[in-house]
Amino acid sequence: MEPNITLPADDSEPPRRHAGSAARPGCANTAIARAVIQTTALTKRYPGGVTALDALTVRVEPGITGLVGANGAGKSTLIKILLGLLQPTSGQAWVLGGDCLHDAERIRMLTGYMPEHDCLPPDVTATEFVTHLGRMSGLPATAAKERAAESLRHVGLYEERYRQIGTYSTGMKQRVKLAQALVGDPRLLLLDEPTVGLDPAGRNSMLELISIVVASHLLGEIERICDHLVAIDGGRLLRADTMTSMTQASQVLLIEVDEGSELLLAELGQRGLEPRPYQRALLVRLEGDGTYDTVRDAVADLGLPLNRLEQRRRRVEELFRDEQAQDDQELGRETTEASHVG
Ligand SMILES: Nc1ncnc2c1ncn2[C@@H]1O[C@H](COP(=O)(O)OP(=O)(O)OP(=O)(O)O)[C@@H](O)[C@H]1O
Numbered sequence: 001m002e003p004n005i006t007l008p009a010d011d012s013e014p015p016r017r018h019a020g021s022a023a024r025p026g027c028a029n030t031a032i033a034r035a036v037i038q039t040t041a042l043t044k045r046y047p048g049g050v051t052a053l054d055a056l057t058v059r060v061e062p063g064i065t066g067l068v069g070a071n072g073a074g075k076s077t078l079i080k081i082l083l084g085l086l087q088p089t090s091g092q093a094w095v096l097g098g099d100c101l102h103d104a105e106r107i108r109m110l111t112g113y114m115p116e117h118d119c120l121p122p123d124v125t126a127t128e129f130v131t132h133l134g135r136m137s138g139l140p141a142t143a144a145k146e147r148a149a150e151s152l153r154h155v156g157l158y159e160e161r162y163r164q165i166g167t168y169s170t171g172m173k174q175r176v177k178l179a180q181a182l183v184g185d186p187r188l189l190l191l192d193e194p195t196v197g198l199d200p201a202g203r204n205s206m207l208e209l210i211s212i213v214v215a216s217h218l219l220g221e222i223e224r225i226c227d228h229l230v231a232i233d234g235g236r237l238l239r240a241d242t243m244t245s246m247t248q249a250s251q252v253l254l255i256e257v258d259e260g261s262e263l264l265l266a267e268l269g270q271r272g273l274e275p276r277p278y279q280r281a282l283l284v285r286l287e288g289d290g291t292y293d294t295v296r297d298a299v300a301d302l303g304l305p306l307n308r309l310e311q312r313r314r315r316v317e318e319l320f321r322d323e324q325a326q327d328d329q330e331l332g333r334e335t336t337e338a339s340h341v342g
Pocket residue numbers: 046047048050051052069070071072073074075076077078116217
């Protein structure tokens with residue numbers, strides 16, 4: 001665990017930054033200045049030879065961006081480099097227009113960071129801890145107290161805030177970690193696996209935030225809350241795109257009947273389609289409106305209860321699932337689109 005979640009500042013710092021009023025770290029390149037995050041050929045090799053990031057070039061626009069990848073894909077490494085907590089082996093990274101090597105302190109001033117591992121002192125109360133970090137991020141004493149109370153309330157820990165953190169459940173600790181990331185009123189939040197250990201209600205409150213990069217391998221959640229997605233695999237960029245185009249409708253029709261699925265499978269085959277069972281449904285390649293007509297007629301002639309007939313949307317998960325990709329290949333071009341490297 002990086003202990004370094006505090007935001008360096010002292011009482012001599014100018015009054016707190018607030019959204020829109022903060023000075024940006026110096027940056028001549030306007031394209032970089034406009035991106036929330038930009039990396040160019042970013043590479044990180046750890047001692048021992050592990051390449052955690054491999055020439056990663058990616059740009060993150062304002063909004064909520066999900067950073068997804070399997071365990072070990074390089075998500076946490078990327079976040080730590082963005083915060084200047086780790087130095088890249090080569091390549092460059094900018095956050096909010098600032099260079100991650102030279103403007104790291106300023107970047108940390110503007111950013112709230114929720115680390116993935118447990119990093120909380122057990123023998124202080126949540127109020128004390130979050131207030132302390134508010135002070136560290138430059139808030140005056142009274143404002144730090146108020147902001148700490150607000151942040152803790154926001155994460156649903158208001159009643160318990162005077163208890164020592166050591167007595168908290170895993171989910172409560174996770175919320176304290178979020179509260180400390182929020183306390184400085186950051187322009188950017190970097191949340192590394194923010195929902196680990198939370199119950200459904202805690203997860204929901206976790207997901208209602210401003211401008212976020214969520215690092216997660218919990219793809220269902222990413223799909224639910226994000227506008228953009230950056231997918232990495234073995235430290236390399238797999239794809240960066242809007243969530244809508246990631247999950248756009250495919251050229252595959254999904255048909256679900258409450259009963260008689262096998263009958264329908266045979267019937268559709270006889271009518272010239274090439275249906276394939278998929279979970280409780282059938283999939284056929286969509287060849288225009290005629291496919292809908294054929295399916296409708298087959299279902300009607302067999303008198304089957306039709307439950308669902310829709311163009312299948314890809315799930316973000318499928319970016320990572322070889323088996324699924326192979327299945328999709330049987331249906332044609334869908335796979336080549338889904339595995340496109342952005
Ligand atoms: N300090 C380190 N020393 C050596 N190797 C490391 C170090 N930190 C990470 N690695 C390796 O770098 C790779 C990327 O790790 P990283 O923690 O960035 O992945 P991640 O995507 O955050 O994974 P997870 O989903 O498990 O949190 C892994 O192979 C990991 O073992």
